[in-house]
Amino acid sequence: MTSFAAWAKSAQERTEAALARCLPAASIAPERLHDAMRYVCLGGGKRIRPMLAFAAGAAVGAEVEKIEPAACAVELIHVYSLTHDDLPCMDDDDLRRGKPTCHVHYDEATALLVGDALQSLAFELLAAPGLYADAAVQVEMLHLLAHAAGSRGMCGGQAVDLASTGKQLELAELEFMHIHKTGALIRAAVLLGALAAGRLDAAARARLEHYSKCIGLAFQVMDDVLDAEASTATLGKTAGKDAAQGKATYLTLMSAKDARAYAQELVEDAVVAASHFGARGERLADIARFIVERSY
Amino acid sequence: MTSFAAWAKSAQERTEAALARCLPAASIAPERLHDAMRYVCLGGGKRIRPMLAFAAGAAVGAEVEKIEPAACAVELIHVYSLTHDDLPCMDDDDLRRGKPTCHVHYDEATALLVGDALQSLAFELLAAPGLYADAAVQVEMLHLLAHAAGSRGMCGGQAVDLASTGKQLELAELEFMHIHKTGALIRAAVLLGALAAGRLDAAARARLEHYSKCIGLAFQVMDDVLDAEASTATLGKTAGKDAAQGKATYLTLMSAKDARAYAQELVEDAVVAASHFGARGERLADIARFIVERSY
Numbered sequence: 001m002t003s004f005a006a007w008a009k010s011a012q013e014r015t016e017a018a019l020a021r022c023l024p025a026a027s028i029a030p031e032r033l034h035d036a037m038r039y040v041c042l043g044g045g046k047r048i049r050p051m052l053a054f055a056a057g058a059a060v061g062a063e064v065e066k067i068e069p070a071a072c073a074v075e076l077i078h079v080y081s082l083t084h085d086d087l088p089c090m091d092d093d094d095l096r097r098g099k100p101t102c103h104v105h106y107d108e109a110t111a112l113l114v115g116d117a118l119q120s121l122a123f124e125l126l127a128a129p130g131l132y133a134d135a136a137v138q139v140e141m142l143h144l145l146a147h148a149a150g151s152r153g154m155c156g157g158q159a160v161d162l163a164s165t166g167k168q169l170e171l172a173e174l175e176f177m178h179i180h181k182t183g184a185l186i187r188a189a190v191l192l193g194a195l196a197a198g199r200l201d202a203a204a205r206a207r208l209e210h211y212s213k214c215i216g217l218a219f220q221v222m223d224d225v226l227d228a229e230a231s232t233a234t235l236g237k238t239a240g241k242d243a244a245q246g247k248a249t250y251l252t253l254m255s256a257k258d259a260r261a262y263a264q265e266l267v268e269d270a271v272v273a274a275s276h277f278g279a280r281g282e283r284l285a286d287i288a289r290f291i292v293e294r295s296y
Numbered sequence: 297m298t299s300f301a302a303w304a305k306s307a308q309e310r311t312e313a314a315l316a317r318c319l320p321a322a323s324i325a326p327e328r329l330h331d332a333m334r335y336v337c338l339g340g341g342k343r344i345r346p347m348l349a350f351a352a353g354a355a356v357g358a359e360v361e362k363i364e365p366a367a368c369a370v371e372l373i374h375v376y377s378l379t380h381d382d383l384p385c386m387d388d389d390d391l392r393r394g395k396p397t398c399h400v401h402y403d404e405a406t407a408l409l410v411g412d413a414l415q416s417l418a419f420e421l422l423a424a425p426g427l428y429a430d431a432a433v434q435v436e437m438l439h440l441l442a443h444a445a446g447s448r449g450m451c452g453g454q455a456v457d458l459a460s461t462g463k464q465l466e467l468a469e470l471e472f473m474h475i476h477k478t479g480a481l482i483r484a485a486v487l488l489g490a491l492a493a494g495r496l497d498a499a500a501r502a503r504l505e506h507y508s509k510c511i512g513l514a515f516q517v518m519d520d521v522l523d524a525e526a527s528t529a530t531l532g533k534t535a536g537k538d539a540a541q542g543k544a545t546y547l548t549l550m551s552a553k554d555a556r557a558y559a560q561e562l563v564e565d566a567v568v569a570a571s572h573f574g575a576r577g578e579r580l581a582d583i584a585r586f587i588v589e590r591s592y
Contacts, residue, residue: 024447029472033447033455084412089404108385109458112408113451116380116415120446123419127439135431142438143423150416151320151329155409159329162405176325 004286015050036114044097049074053193055283062197070192073126080118148188157181169248183216214270221263224249300582311346332402332410340393345370349489351579358493366488369422376414444484453477465544479512510566517559520545
């Protein structure tokens with residue numbers, strides 16, 4: 001078996017290549033819009049969500065070619081949300097993945113349309129006729145992704161985040177926000193990757209749901225720790241911004257040491273859930289461990 | 297048979313009621329986001345696209361209950377695009393459907409998230425598991441809507457529109473823009489309405505495609521005429537803005553009289569296409585005629 005590092009690199013490369021194929025060429029009109037869509041999607045990113053899709057698919061025996069469109073669709077939703085998040089009316093950020101953000105490199109109107117068009121493209125990709133043998137499962141996947149992206153998922157989490165800036169949240173409120181803002185899409189990545197194999201039995205689904213919940217929270221806890229501790233150069237995005245903007249983070253509720261311990265505990269829970277899939281669940285466990293060990 | 301006015305009113309009321317049901321209640325968290333989503337979607341609008349879906353569905357014998365989610369999904373995409381269009385970085389408009397625009401009534405960040413969440417909701421609604429007996433047709437509907445909304449459809453048309461502001465376009469360029477900016481979603485409304493009945497035969501599909509193309513252009517020609525001639529009070533949105541912003545319109549290429557004649561010609565062509573469906577195509581013909589006769 002290859003090492004996790006080698007597997008992760010190949011998943012990232014596969015995602016990059018698949019995104020490059022599904023995004024319209026920059027030579028197709030409207031050229032500037034397509035160029036900007038490629039700018040934000042290609043050449044970087046941790047690709048955590050696609051990795052989760054590949055790992056969850058592997059856990060239930062899905063073919064990697066079948067997981068690929070699902071992995072890309074989730075990543076397109078993620079990248080669209082980053083593009084809109086960086087806009088002046090939201091986080092007003094200049095740097096993302098080590099490059100100028102879309103509205104800085106192009107302009108605000110283009111960044112707005114890039115996000116809008118990437119969201120459409122995610123659904124277009126996943127709704128390709130004949131992509132999955134069972135069209136009813138394909139409909140379920142589309143429904144799951146749309147719900148995860150919307151006002152009771154990621155968009156809703158962002159709205160709560162906006163409303164809470166400058167306020168002291170309690171742990172339960174902070175977790176409500178994160179379950180929506182990042183948890184919903186992480187759950188979608190895991191479930192879509194697994195559904196690429198076809199229908200899921202209730203036990204497998206419950207394990208994947210639990211795994212997703214644990215790593216979603218662990219990921220956010222570690223994001224807060226890293227935002228406070230790492231440098232802008234390491235992160236590829238502006239560090240220390242959460243605190244500067246008065247945003248509620250885990251570090252306003254607990255020490256960095258306690259936050260790391262909490263993330264560790266969540267990850268151990270996730271590893272147990274992954275172990276029920278036997279050797280095929282190993283990549284899910286690896287990703288969970290990677291989340292607490294990463295430095296960017 | 298009821299008059300067109302009565303039919304149109306009932307289609308509008310049906311759309312309003314269905315949207316009110318599918319939008320999350322303003323009492324569900326995040327409350328402000330849900331309140332704003334309802335604000336932009338409910339209580340107005342010509343509902344041309346839902347009417348087209350109902351009329352096209354009627355032309356091929358679809359049940360009205362089956363057309364309803366398709367009609368709403370298209371309208372949600374339309375309303376999201378209006379909400380983003382009105383933002384300061386795009387058209388910077390204060391008035392829409394006779395009310396303050398979303399970013400004026402709420403704030404820019406909320407208007408951004410409202411548009412994003414409405415796009416997700418459109419796909420969530422249309423991807424409801426079991427909504428259509430033939431899941432493969434449902435997947436085709438989702439694919440069609442996503443393509444129409446994206447960078448090779450509506451978003452792409454908006455990008456061309458932005459790039460062309462202050463430039464003199466030729467007729468072919470202007471029509472390229474409109475075929476994407478408004479034509480793509482009008483086509484989606486017609487085809488989705490018809491697909492609510494199940495698979496479409498090639499002849500019916502070709503007629504509906506031709507009908508859509510004609511009324512899409514006629515609608516835009518009349519929009520330009522009305523923008524130049526009608527008052528803000530009649531339109532419910534700021535009149536004369538296109539000329540003030542140096543936007544390319546049909547009236548920069550032809551007189552208002554010639555534009556009206558061109559629209560009339562397109563509509564007659566659409567009426568011929570509708571006539572192939574016999575009495576069941578009557579509402580499609582009515583809508584085509586309404587497009588050239590409307591004053592708002």
